[in-house]
Amino acid sequence: MPHTAGILYPGHSAEDDYPVLENLLGEDVRLPLVHTLMREDAHRVDALLDVGSEQVLAEGARALGAVDSVIWACTSGSFVFGQAGAREQVEKLQAVTGVPTSSTSFAFVHAAARLGLRRVAVAATYPADVAERFVEFLQGYDLEVVRLSSRGIVTAAEVGTLGREAVLEFAAANDDERAEAVLMPDTALHTAAWLEELEQRVGKPVLTANQVSAWEALRLAGADRPRAGLGTLFADQNGPVTSG
Incomplete structure (x- = not known):
């Protein structure tokens, strides 16, 4: 079954x-x-x-x-x-x-625990105030966010229009050498077809929503x-x- x-x-x-x-x-x-x-x-x-x-x-x-x-x-x-x-x-x-x-x-907290992560970069499509709340949530579980990037998109509909190259570039441009992984927290963002490409582009684990x-x-x-x-x-x- x-x-x-x-x-x-x-x-x-x-x-x-x-x-x-x-x-x-x-x-x-x-x-x-x-x-x-x-x-x-x-x-x-x-x-x-x-x-x-x-x-x-x-x-x-x-x-x-x-x-x-x-x-x-x-x-x-x-x-x-x-x-x-x-x-x-x-x-x-x-x-x-x-x-x-x-x-x-x-799921992000548990995935980070599974991979033994302590320091992460966050590439968020959200407005800054919402993205900062995600950082606060992660910090409550002893995850250090060494870089936060906010794309400032208000609607999920607009996030959903971002294509492959835009998503790959967004992840790579907002990595940090101190980060053990990059987190992309919006479920409105297409990533499923590009998970392996994301990690190849960034050179480390990428966790998407x-x-x-x-x-x-x-x-x-x-x-x-x-x-x-x-x-x-x-x-x-x-x-x-x-x-x-």
């Missing part, structure tokens, strides 16, 4: 990353996706708090059907609540799903094994993951 990891995804921008990931992951994986309500497409704190609200996520979860795990695939719609709020968000969502549940923000979301969901579903073509994170499946 395939492992089925449910994806809750806000709106429409880079949701087509998930069929790409499913194809790369192999025949033992299914990534059914439900679009959750996005009343306003804006990387702005008040709008993000609504996108990640308990009622919105519960409605999406009830539409998923039978799955082995669930991921709330929206980084900004989780870290904007802060550490305690993001944890409460997942706990309430899991009470609805009845299966192991997480969010992209925690849709990549870590799929990894976290599969880890929780019990499908945690090495897989090729998806970057260092999926290739290295032997390290510990601490709870967060």
Whole structure:
């Protein structure tokens, strides 16, 4: 039987990353996706708090059907609540799903732990104030952000239009020699088809939002094994993951 990891995804921008990931992951994986309500497409704190609200996520979860795990695939719609709020968000969502549940923000923390990372660069498409909240979230889990770059894009729709070369260049231009990896935190950013190219261009691990979301969901579903073509994170499946 395939492992089925449910994806809750806000709106429409880079949701087509998930069929790409499913194809790369192999025949033992299914990534059914439900679009959750996005009343306003804006990387702005008040709008993000609504996108990640308990009622919105519960409605999406009830539409998923039978799955082995669930991921709330929206980084900004989780870290904007802060550490305690993001944890409460997942706990309430899991009470609805009845299966192991997480969010992209925690997926980044757990992926960094799996790879033993301590110092990272963040290449964020968000406006600066939202990007800084992601840094604060990471710092709460003892990750040092040695460089933060903010592209200042307000809408997920615009982020979703960035193509291959723009994404590769954005990662490379915002690396730092002190960083052990580059993190690209927006699930509205297409990256799934270019994970290996991203690492080749940067010369170190690159963690992207849709990549870590799929990894976290599969880890929780019990499908945690090495897989090729998806970057260092999926290739290295032997390290510990601490709870967060």
